Amino acid sequence: MTLITDPLRARLLANGAADADIDHFPVVKLFNPTGAATWLLSELDADGDTLFGLCDLGFSFPELGSVSLAELASVKGPLGLGIERDLHFQARFTLSVYAEAARICGHITDAERLLRQAADALSKPHSELPSSTAEQQRRQAQKPSRRAGRRPLRRGQPQPKRRRVTMQLAHIRLDRLNISALNMRHGKRAPDISDILPSVRARGVLVPLLVRPNGQPETFEIVAGRRRYFAAKSLADERGEGDPLPCAIMEDDDDADALEASLIENLARLDPDEVSQWETFSRLVRQGRTVPDIAATFGITDLKVKRILALGDLLPKIREAYRREEIDAETVRHLTMASKAQQKDWLALCADPDQYAPRGFQLKQWLFGGQSISTKMALFAIDEYPGLITSDLFGEDSYFADADLFWQKQNEAIAARRDTYLNGGWSEVVLLGPGQYFHPWDHEKTPKKKGGKVFIAVTYRGEVECHEGWLSHKEARRAREGGEQEETAAKPPRPELTGPMQNYVDLHRHAAVRAAMLDQPAVALRLVVAHAIAGSGLWQVRREPQRAVNETVTASLAGCKAEAAFGKKRREVLALLGSPDEDGVIAGGNGDAFAIAGVFARLLALCDDDVMRVLTLVMAETLAAGSAVIEALGNHLNVDMGAWWQPDDAFFDLLRDKEIANSMLADVGGKLVADGNVAEKVKTQKKIIRDFLAGENGRRRVETWLPRWMKFPAVSYTSRGGFRTADQWTHVQPLFVRE
Structure with a gap:
């Protein structure tokens, strides 16, 4: 990956050549994909290598300083992975705000709440300075400048009776x-x-x-x-x-x-290593000394003492390996969160030359099944979480041991938040997929009363951000032009069904209706008369071609039960007509008079019942798919789609809408299950639906489910519009009210 593209380089160089006192916006964000290091960079010196910005190596002490671009490009971590650029990063605040937020939480953060808190803190005068000079001195001290060197962002305890040591x-x-x-x-x-x-x-x-x-x-x-x-x-x-x-x-x-x-x-530093410090601190604890007592004695923080004491939760072999510097500090910290069984398994991996023992961030993934989620991310009350919560004993960090259970509870909370917004009068709540960013620069602030929407973004770490009152630029422009609400309702930006899915629904409904009509010759006769009366010219008859938009729909239709039943009865009618081609078609001749005479002669030899069978088949072959006639006939015949069709691979392959998939999941598994997976990808939700239909993976089997699209009458899942089948039934339904 190119760390700095030419446009980014130009912006960085321009910032580097500008006045040193300017508080620039960060231009680029770099990160270590296999570690915790992150850099927010705003300037580049004329040498083309020295970058200035906010640097965070993952040790809880982010700082403003310089870094070499060449050195960053040369870094290679596990599996050959190097430093990467965040392709989705867009600075929303100046560098000083990001630096203040990093000072508050101990690491670089994109959390909107913390950034706004930092911005508010920087906008207030410092309480320990005279009011006349407070603002000027504070802003000068906090304004980043590459010429001022590096400044630590560590938090310290205020000492009002003694002037602070500033470094x-x-x-x-x-x-x-x-x-x-x-x-x-x-x-x-x-x-x-x-x-x-x-x-x-x-x-x-x-x-x-x-x-x-x-x-x-x-x-x-x-x-x-x-x-x-x-x-x-x-x-x-x-x-x-x-x-x-x-x-x-x-x-x-x-x-x-x-x-x-x-x-x-x-x-x-009386003790040469942390293990020796642990032995000393443990002895003092046994003698009745408290954590604050030990911290005061050695001039360190309470948190530092807790971290040292947490080493007591390690197996002796791991502590000794740490003393010998065979294990790094990050790995040891993650091991303090592991159970004794997990520590033994990890030691076994270390002892086996043919196995790889994960370390650092990879160890964290290994301990938590590939996903470690802090309890700080929970949108729900921690007391309601029924699973295990693992703490590192440092007094600050704790994690959900079962990521799947966390996501179930988190999704339920997200669904509840969505319902609250909708009940509160918001026109729409858009749930972004996991890891999908909300970009303010693609939207405009719009109040609720003018049709503003709520966007809910969920990160892979479980963090949830709600962005209230936004519309895309296109939607906002229509809103300003007037009459936008009516236009938006009539012309939704995204129809409920895609073109291929509409084609799939049309053909399967057509197949089921015409197969059902074959048992109703009296209805077919009346339909033929209707065609003859409403036709134009000399009533040229053409077969329904059943054109599919892709091979997936073609294969699905070829394997459906309704088509098999239709094919069987067509072969019987072909035999009545004496056709040598048992797999041929009946309707759709070329108008040859001798052919008409031949068919007529054959029909004269048949009884009325057989002629009705032929007539019914001809009507079925010439019934237009995707038309209002299908909806009228299917509802008149009370067609049971469940007897002719079941959800297949093609249906789930064409299902791409996450909101609709979640509604289908609610139909199959209930609202609680749907809410528990509301933020999951559509692929995951489709898999859960299929588990219910098959009775697999611990799901109760659901045998009679039909999507609303496939029922008679057809029903939409959303109010977006764009479902032609439902629109056609709405149009013809008044004609059949008396039925």
Whole structure:
């Protein structure tokens, strides 16, 4: 995939060349399909490689900064998958709003509610600044700029009695760093770095150093992170060059805060690894210390303590593997959500050289059957969920263990929300398919009283967004022109039946009606007379060609019960007429007078009953499919379509409308089942209908179901119109009221 197309590159370059203080809209969204990393990028430097924007590596600390396009393009994950571009992304807010929303929730988000909350927060003055300068200073601090370097978006606890330590994140060259005298490990002797050097050699310095300006331009002194600095210098000596180090830049005029930051950092890393920290924290818990007590002692958050304590839910073998760095942190976090049996199965996969043990995001999919859905996505009350909910013990994240059960409850809630909107007077509620985006730029805001619709979008993660009061540009334009409601009702944008489906319905109804008429010669006689009276010219008779629009309908018609019965009786009539072709047709001759004389002579030799059989067959062959006559005759004869037709593969193949499929599912399985699958794809809903008809996959068998389209009289599923069969019956029904 091309990460940056030429039009996108042009927009990014234009933003990069503009004033640094402009708060641009993000231009492109990149993501790692096998991980949690996401980038929202708004600018590109003139070098064509350095991109600026909001960067989220999946560690709950999104930040504004720069990234190399070449490096992103070179990344290859599991199965050879690289970084991809979100083809459906369209920025709705400026970069600062996305950054504020990411700060609030700990990751880049597209959630409308969070983005609007962030926009509102940025529009309000900061309470700790004087009112005269609050707005100006706050906006200047929050406005993204690639020239300002990288800024962390981490949330912190307010300390009203002491000025906060504000930091910016940047990568600083080794030759611009030196050790501060305030560093608690300051000394002339180089520290022991043997334990961290292998990690730095393999992965570089991951934890930022705490630094502050030392009074000289572009140089900084290290407040905390001395050993990381010496490890990086040692590695630079080995390779002949060194990479810039990630640094958190503090204010340069607060020695007390600097000393406190150094103390907290070094106290918090008394244990060399998280497993050792777990052993220490567990011992303190047994001694009666609470989570807040431990957090206060080591200068870390309660959540950090909970995450460390959650390691106790792991099997000892997994903890030891994590201590030896054989398992990464993301994999361990997902394993804390696994049952003991799942952990044992995962260890067995690791021990088998012929098997693949999933890790990271793939492990999450493996644990939850390919789909992990947070309880935060539920539209229904969690108390009403009858299944198992799995928590990672961190106090924040919990997931539905049974994704199918979640979707059933979620779809029921979506159906209830849809019904609420319709009962509230909205003209239409459009349910978008899972993963299908609602694009505001393709629609116009339109109030309910002017025909606005509600669009409900459902993501694959289960998140539901309701977009109230929208019409497509075309619909909105008609609304402004006046008389739009009547025009829309008369000319729906999408008919209920597609052309092939209408053809399918017409031919099968025609087959059933003419087969039923063969047992009613008196009716056929009167119909012949009606044709003779209403005909034009010399009453040229032509057979119904039964033309199908595609091979699928042709095959379906050839195999239907009504056609088989008709073929059998036609062969009997052909035998009465002495025709040598038992598979031929009867009506539709070319008007040859000698042929007419021959047929007439044969009919004179037949009894009245046999002549009536011939007449009935001729009328059946010349009965027009898809006409109002079919509807009039079928209703007069009380044709039971269930005796002649059953839903087949062709019917379900031609059924493409999700709303109608859901209505059919309600007919077959009841409203509760239909509501439980209202947001599912039409393919899924058709499969459930077929399960009911066959009595498979635990569904009770339904043996007598007929779609409303196939009954006599035919009935529509929607009010959209576009169902010719129902329209024809409506037109001729008054003529047969007395019947």
